[in-house]
Amino acid sequence: MHEFSIASAVVDTAVRHAAGRHVTEVHVRFGRLRQVVPDSLEFAFGIVSRETVCDGAKLSWEVVPARLRCTGCAHEWEIELPAFRCPGCGGAAVTVLSGEELEVESIEVEEGAACIA
Amino acid sequence: MHRVKVRVVEDALDANNTIARANRADFDRAGVAVVNLMSAPGAGKTTLLERVLAGGSSIDGVRVGVLEGDVQGSLDADRLAHLHVPVVQLNTASGFGGECHLDANMVRSALPALPLDDLDLLIVENVGNLVCPAEFHVGEDARIMVASVAEGEDKPLKYPLMFRTCELVVVNKVDLLPYVDFDLERFLYHLDAVHPGVAHLEVSARTGEGVDALRAWLARVPDRVQTPA
Numbered sequence: 001m002h003e004f005s006i007a008s009a010v011v012d013t014a015v016r017h018a019a020g021r022h023v024t025e026v027h028v029r030f031g032r033l034r035q036v037v038p039d040s041l042e043f044a045f046g047i048v049s050r051e052t053v054c055d056g057a058k059l060s061w062e063v064v065p066a067r068l069r070c071t072g073c074a075h076e077w078e079i080e081l082p083a084f085r086c087p088g089c090g091g092a093a094v095t096v097l098s099g100e101e102l103e104v105e106s107i108e109v110e111e112g113a114a115c116i117a
Numbered sequence: 118m119h120r121v122k123v124r125v126v127e128d129a130l131d132a133n134n135t136i137a138r139a140n141r142a143d144f145d146r147a148g149v150a151v152v153n154l155m156s157a158p159g160a161g162k163t164t165l166l167e168r169v170l171a172g173g174s175s176i177d178g179v180r181v182g183v184l185e186g187d188v189q190g191s192l193d194a195d196r197l198a199h200l201h202v203p204v205v206q207l208n209t210a211s212g213f214g215g216e217c218h219l220d221a222n223m224v225r226s227a228l229p230a231l232p233l234d235d236l237d238l239l240i241v242e243n244v245g246n247l248v249c250p251a252e253f254h255v256g257e258d259a260r261i262m263v264a265s266v267a268e269g270e271d272k273p274l275k276y277p278l279m280f281r282t283c284e285l286v287v288v289n290k291v292d293l294l295p296y297v298d299f300d301l302e303r304f305l306y307h308l309d310a311v312h313p314g315v316a317h318l319e320v321s322a323r324t325g326e327g328v329d330a331l332r333a334w335l336a337r338v339p340d341r342v343q344t345p346a
């Protein structure tokens with residue numbers, strides 16, 4: 001399942017940034033075009049994070065809408081369905097402005113000592 | 118004990134992409150172009166590859182090697198021995214069955230076994246799966262996917278990530294068109310919606326139709342790689 005591959009990548013990233021601290025929450029942002037099923041990702045995350053510092057952490061997420069820009073006529077629009085031709089001029093050259101993200105935005109960790117910084 | 122928020126803002130696939138870039142640098146140094154060949158299970162890419170290489174390991178003077186990552190569609194030693202094509206088999210099987218995709222690290226582990234200095238083009242046959250392989254770069258110059266007319270004509274709509282990431286879509290098994298419920302025009306219409314202007318080839322690994330065109334396309338891939346001085 002797709003979500004297992006992604007969950008592993010998310011956990012690896014979080015573990016690296018946690019630097020040994022226990023993680024209580026991982027916040028991810030993924031674009032619409034990534035076709036991530038949130039419930040499946042959450043399920044996969046729960047399994048993949050076992051026996052890592054992310055064990056038991058909460059996974060939270062936001063979905064970034066897919067926005068395109070036509071190179072030919074500069075039209076910008078949001079897509080819900082996979083239709084990438086410009087509805088304005090029919091052009092094929094489009095730039096994806098957003099919607100391809102697959103990002104660990106932040107993690108929440110437990111600090112043993114008081115944070116002075 | 119208190120909780121602190123740590124800003125990360127990192128692509129979850131960064132680690133893979135970093136290794137993919139290292140692979141790419143090694144391939145460039147050896148002057149080898151790399152094609153990542155992907156498909157759904159059963160689209161016939163192994164048989165197609167055999168057809169493409171039926172004349173031997175050289176296509177129009179381009180020396181080809183294969184990195185075989187698809188355990189299911191494995192081009193085994195016997196099948197390739199008579200073709201004299203250098204093949205390295207990646208063991209992607211784990212305790213829970215095969216991996217669902219190749220990642221940059223798996224390909225990296227195979228580098229020492231590959232005769233890169235004797236190759237111009239390396240074809241990496243990915244695991245048959247239309248989802249995960251699209252996410253993981255392995256250091257390739259070009260991505261090709263093989264779809265077959267035995268699959269649904271709405272495949273591009275279901276797997277836009279895969280169809281968008283490829284620069285060539287090979288429609289295989291066209292010899293079956295009269296016998297299957299597959300509307301090629303509709304498939305191409307959906308393909309154009311998902312990846313406007315993408316190149317496609319219609320082929321049959323069984324009859325050999327269109328295989329020359331695919332061979333010619335592959336033979337041009339090394340032109341993009343700078344030959345080391």
Ligand SMILES: [Zn+2]
Pocket residue numbers: 070071072073074075086087088089090091
């Ligand atoms: Zn336009």
